Amino acid sequence: MSSDAARGSGWADKSEELPLVDLATYWRLALKYRFLIIGCFLGALVVGATLTLLMTPIYTAQATLQIDREAARVLDSEDVAPRENMMQGEEFFQTQYGLLRSRSLAERVIESLGLASSNAALEAMGIEAPEAGGTAASQAARRKAAALDALQANLSVSPVRGSRLVAVGYDNPNPVVAARIANGFAENFIQSNLDRKFESSAYARQFLEERIAQTKERLESAERQLVAYAANNQIINVGEPSEGAAAGGATESLTSNNLVALNSALARTRAERVAAEERWRSARTTELMTLPEVLQNPSIQRLTEQRAVLDAEYQQKLSIYQPDYPEMVRLRAQIEEAEGQIQTIAGNIRSSIRSQYEIAASQERSLQAQVNGLTGDVLDLRDRSIQYNILQRELDTTRTLYEGLLQRYKEVGVTGGVTANNISIVDLATPPDSPSKPNLLLNMVFAALLGLGLGGLAALVLEALDETLATPDDVEKKLGIAVLGVVPLLEKGETTASALSDIRSGFSEAYYSLRTALQFSTPDGAPSSLLVSSARPAEGKSTTAYAVALNLARVGKRVLLVDGDLRNPSMHRVVGVENERGMSNLLSGSADLAGVVQHTRQENLFFIPCGPLPPNPAELWGGDRLRQFLTETRNNFDHVIVDGPPVLGFADAPMLAAAVSGVLFVLESRGTRRGQARGALRRIQVGRANLLGAVLTKFSAKSTSYGGYDYAYDYHYGAEPEAKGGKKGKRG
Template identity: 40%
Template structure:
């Protein structure tokens, strides 16, 4: 057998982590997705069913033990106040809250303890033996009755609108309706009482303000009258609210000044007219027709002029009679002219006298106006203080009138307007209890039981974060799953299962053997090491099953038991075995024993040495592996567990190709990761992982370590490693040996 060894020169092996670039990186922690939830539901279905049954049972027990409760409901309508306190002309309205704020306030008042105490007093619940214990004092009974009323009240504020619904719960349907209606009536009465008290307080306040304002008004009026008497100010204005400075006609001096001004204006007009007539008379003189006394002379002249013209046709102007007529006419003209001159001079004198009289009257009135102006100005200066006092009087009078008006209207406002609260629906005694509700309790119990069971299952699942299936190996460890070995029946023999190619165990290991053929470029590794994170995971059984599977195919296989602390396979003699080979340089052929299986040989561990790790760390083991691979087609090494021991990492560093064995549902993810990390740090090439005992609980199968010194993993495992237990049972593979 001159085939190349799978194990290369040991001196060229660096002890460094091996990273498979094609391997999927493990997740940092457990994830919860739909697949995980379905897996949890399937794995922990009995726990979930038990919690659901417990929830339903508790719901039934709660329903049976719960005292029936009756609920009586009342619907109230609240109406925000809209009464106006002042008149519309002033524009001042009552400061009413917004409707929603008012409704929220009413909800708070309905839930108040004062209302509960009022209802307890109105209904005399303190003396009702069905409500409170009658052995305590009256004050304590009233307090207890108030607690009963407040404890059973439930107020539902409206989402919109102005309807408030509240209910009262009690063990008695009659008491429930009685208290609910009592709460509604007491709430309405308390609102009316608060409204009356508010109006009474406002009236008392206004009475005090009116009395004070009345005193201020009287005081200001006395000051005004006293000052007017001192200064001699007489105000004749009909409007008492007008200011004395608004017009000067309010005083006698002002009235006199006005009258004198009007008289002065008339005198000035008369003077102007007289002056015009006088100047016209001076300039134009007086015509004959303007004087009555010369009228007869003008008539005589006209008669003579007519006679002269008549005789002129008969006589010449030189005629004496004609000359006489002309003389008489000229004399009449002189008489008319003289008469007119006399009349004109008399008229001019008369007009001059009228003009002079008008000027004198005008000057007299003008002097009187100047005097009155000075008096008015003097009065105006003295009236400034009077005006100030008058304004005080007017202000106090207006304030007094407003307070009187408000006082009158506030009394009306306390008794009119829409009622703030009214009852829409009264409470009737309920015909059936609203609690307990069996169907609702069953639904709640079932839901809570299912949720509790699911949460407990998830907690147990992740508190016991173990490797359970192929997906866990890929996602949590980043390794390929070479195969899954099912749990074998409790009865029967493992070796017999391997002999039957149709058994589930044999089929599973055939699949693993086929997967190993694709794990490397050259096929099945010449030297393969099997290990696990902890004892009892089926590592030794897997080593035997794989060796038997390859030997059944006609390949020569050597199974080496490298667990020098607790061997898994029986040795025919303590004089042969791996321990002996590690301490000498004998050929391995003298220490190899045949087994029950054709083409399968066993190199047992031999006697337990005091220093297994030191023996395995020497170069002698490398030589043994090299010699064994030259004699057999396949060498399978059963190594100790990784956690707590240095043996497996030392062996993995020499062999390189490692198959990791995991017990389904038992090996924790953190423990497996730690073991894989140790192997990779030693430079091992982990081909993949095999999942054993893949159906729930399994029998104790494999090792029963009992070493004298312990290794605590921090995960709940505490194995003891030491001398081999004399009562320990090993797998018998040597012919003519009975199984223990």
């Protein structure tokens, strides 16, 4: 796997699943920089307490006002005064608060209380008097400006939530002065409101007088024009205007009333004619005796019953007498007489239906002719009434406006002298007994919060500037590569050989864990050829290479350990063999593989030392013999572990990384900086090397106790107390 693969789907998924705010990370950061944060916290408390004690006490006096909602208007007239809703009410109160804070009210308070009358008055308010010089007018202006700035800066307007009360407060070192100025604001605010009302009423009277005079002239002119036009055009309207006509501004004429009545009669007659015509059409095309009118006629029904009785009697006697018998002849004559009467009455009924139709048609024609005649008269009258209606509407509008102005003028005259105010004083300000500023408790809280904020900010800045890689999380977050193993720092006096020889030691357990991680690093298990390198010397890469090879050999694998550092070899001293012949001979072609491989004390572990130091190590690694060597060892060994040179400053490691199956990158905890590690990783990845992951060596759980690494990477689980160097108990 490459470094991208190491950060592949699994690592990407993990990063995506992390919460946006990792509280554990911030807690570890706070523990790491706890002394800095505590120092900032205590320093801020000391500074806050000192500044609070050095501040001049400030007294706040408050006067309470009640402001009732009342829109500014001349009269409470529904046709012009807008209905007050919640939004307008809020606008009204905000306007009142703005008036309380206005410059004009502050100037009025200065004038009424004489606050800028002299330098002594300014000093009594705690205001520094302006420098002397200039004319008396300029000095007065400077004093007024200084007093105005002080009043606006120290004034507070605090509405009481859910009520119409407003607290007007003033801050001053002198409590008596504070109460005097607060009361001055309240009283002058009420007086200024009354003055505005009086000025508004006076302006309204003058304005209404002018408008009434103009409207009266317009009303008289409109009346004269209307009368003259009606006389010239012979327009006479009678009665009150109807609802529809009133909308148009005209009354109904006699001709219009007649037309409406005739038109209604015509509609009724037309409906009767249509019904009569339908009955006549049905009577004309239907059999006479089947007409509903015939069947429902009482005379027809009575004659039909008589004929039926006579027919029954005739048929009864026909069985006894001959048809020419006098009785039979009499019955037959009666039957025919009844039949004739029925036909006569039925014919009369049909004639009656036709007569009704003809009468209805005649009435319709007569009414239609009258309606047509009146329609022309009405249309002619309306043509002559268009201008009349225009003049009538203008007259009505002017009269309504004139009456409204008169009524409004009367109301203004009645209410002009009334001085009722919607603002009143609820409580006058009194000199306070205790200062309101500074508030020691509040200032200490602010100082504490500021100290904690500064401490936290400093911790974040230091953490952002921290280039060290101290923990596995640092490696994964700052470098983006997986950590395959964490090797603890050896205790004082403990050697690498003794730690590795003790299979129950934490040092050995760490490399066992690394061996397990390597077995899962590729689909085929641990890579067949592995380069162990680091960014700089003395980071533990040789120890790591030896430990990995040793642990693979202990599980029965044939492992070849190669000292690939042709510039500063040290692995032969760790293994305990001579460095007469080795990789330099093999790569230069002066020896073969069998001639340089040496046995070690560990079964299945073989070793090739560096050999004589060559003058050109990079050229030896760059030749074809390296790939031939790896191909040949693949047939004889399960794994080849190469202890490579450091990456930075040399070209050997990138060439080795490109040739082997995997690269294991060694980082020293708190020794390797992020910039060094990134530079080394970039060089390794130039040749598209398969970076398996990193190993963090010399990790001190005690010095990195924030975050729980001392627990997570404790490899002494299950060991005896003596084996752990005197540690008590076990860790689960």
